[in-house]
Amino acid sequence: MQMNTRILRLNKAGIPLQWLNREEAATLVVKGLILWSLGDSAVTIRGGINRQGLRSVLNIPTIIATEGDIHYNDHHVPAVCNRLLFRRDRNTCMYCGDQVTSERLTRDHIVPRSRGGGESWTNLVAACRRCNQRKGNKTPEEANMPLLAVPFKPNKMEYLALSNRNILADQMDFLSSGFSKHMRPH
Numbered sequence: 202m203q204m205n206t207r208i209l210r211l212n213k214a215g216i217p218l219q220w221l222n223r224e225e226a227a228t229l230v231v232k233g234l235i236l237w238s239l240g241d242s243a244v245t246i247r248g249g250i251n252r253q254g255l256r257s258v259l260n261i262p263t264i265i266a267t268e269g270d271i272h273y274n275d276h277h278v279p280a281v282c283n284r285l286l287f288r289r290d291r292n293t294c295m296y297c298g299d300q301v302t303s304e305r306l307t308r309d310h311i312v313p314r315s316r317g318g319g320e321s322w323t324n325l326v327a328a329c330r331r332c333n334q335r336k337g338n339k340t341p342e343e344a345n346m347p348l349l350a351v352p353f354k355p356n357k358m359e360y361l362a363l364s365n366r367n368i369l370a371d372q373m374d375f376l377s378s379g380f381s382k383h384m385r386p387h
């Protein structure tokens with residue numbers, strides 16, 4: 202298991218809340234705040250040497266439900282950032298279908314900003330520079346450049362899946378039960 206494996210934290214109703222790093226998860230375990238867990242795998246954390254000369258080892262399940270205060274809305278999905286926008290669109294230009302690296306992608310406003318188009322998940326798509334320039338200050342209809350897919354706002358499960366590059370199979374299984382049709386594998 203990789204060092205950057207993260208732990209999926211749920212509330213006690215089983216609603217996914219956030220990704221935790223090892224230290225954050227270990228703190229919850231040590232404080233006895235884990236209510237139940239899921240998943241087929243565990244993250245091992247090695248602690249210090251105890252008085253018997255043994256190194257303490259903590260095995261943390263990869264999906265944990267916890268007590269504790271939640272300081273934000275469970276269903277909140279943050280505003281658009283390029284990293285997640287490009288991942289949502291699978292690094293594919295939504296006009297010509299070219300798959301390019303993130304460095305070569307741009308954020309295109311479907312309804313241009315100058316014409317009132319906002320910075321929302323549903324008004325933004327990944328586009329290659331060439332298409333973005335060609336489209337210019339037009340709508341897709343005016344530019345005769347139809348979108349290849351409907352842009353969607355990720356729900357919380359989709360957002361969590363998009364925001365972790367090192368997601369484990371059991372974590373993905375859990376999250377994908379909450380995916381909309383947009384995110385289901387083709």
Ligand SMILES: [Zn+2]
Binds near residue numbers: 299331332333
């Ligand atoms: Zn393109």
